[in-house]
Amino acid sequence: VIAHFDINNCYCSIEAVFNPKLRGLPCVVLSNNDGCVVARSPEAKALGIAMGEPWHLIADKHRAANVQALSSNYALYGDMSRRVMDTARTFAERMEIYSIDEAFLDYSPGANIDKVGRELRATIRRHTGLTVSVGIAPTKVLAKASNRVSKKDPSRGGVFEWPDGGAGEQILCKMKPSDVWGIAGRLEARVAKLGIEDALALSTMPDELARRVLTITGHRIVMELRGIPCLELEEVASAKKSIVCSRSFGRSIESEQELVEAVAAYAESVSSKLRTQKLTAERIQVFASTNPFKPDEEQFHDSVGYTFDTPTNLSFDLIGIATRAAKSLYRPGVRYKRAGVMVFGLGTENATQLSFDSMPAPELERKRRLLAAVDSLNRELGRGTVRSGSVAADPAWKMRAKRLSPRYTTQLSDLPIAFA
DNA sequence: TCTGGGGTCCTAGGACCC
């Protein structure tokens, strides 16, 4: 038996925990650059504000209606999420954290899961001030659907258990295919072509057809809708397979310099993430594109990749390659609106260090010099100030590092980024 | 005139999720 829960209106609710004046007011949380609406309070939903709506198109109207618009604060949301998950973990033997605001819990058959669901809800509210909805069912897809019912029908008290037989079919037949977890735009269009207009019809479509039209992932969803588990509960978060840092620019840029600077900053961010997680990357991919919301402007998107001889997480390597890649992506006259750096082929840091011996001589020499410089800096500045070739982000430290070790800066001066 | 079969790896693109 699977229980699924999520935090209601997650980001807005968290903001309201720390700023009680927001309670009862229409409130939205905005994405980076204050671009899109990514969370809405119930009052904001009631005003008809849609998920993902570009804020600049509707800001004037809603400011007049006293809608509170907040920039997002992911550090805060992450911290609250951890508290919620820590509480939930005590309620089941196995748990899968699915996203910042949702998790699946696994119960053995026979547990009084409805009661457990209500206790879970009350405890999370007491510990964090946040409200969760709970859905209970034999499969993950149906647990998500149950959760949907518990939200839509206030008389359920925030907990709903999927009923057997005809009652379950009644619910499915009122759901659109796109209300099902895993079925969205294109897939919905494909099933619509087959005359499938609700989740019940989706659940009864022939297996062979599902496999062909929806691919193997879609077929699994169909099976889960029938109550046959196909999706495992993934208790331990599987190792990450890629890390990306990408941004839309506040305005379009046209100079090579600006593109290179942006990409270099993203590369530094990616390499810092790699080091924090004690990972290395085998391959880097840099991409850039124009503004897709300006169809009358010439569109451009391209990416350039590079495979390292030896997996790395050094700013040194990533920024160097990313800078070169940005230059090769650059076309005069193109109005760039977005760029990013992605790495994959991830491995553990130790493995790389072990493989230093197999590195080609020039690269090994470069890296030895860098590591020696890092060591000597750390002796001067204190242990841990400098890691894997990156100086702590505080500009004051950078200045001090330069003063204390001119050798270090000289070594890096022939690189595209003078001090990284 | 006739031109195999089995496999891996890589890349691009499409689709989904929160």
Added chain:
DNA sequence: TCTGGGGTCCTAGGACCC
């Protein structure tokens, strides 16, 4: 003028190998 960011998985096709 202003439209997010970070992920996963699947499929098809090409290059290459023996």
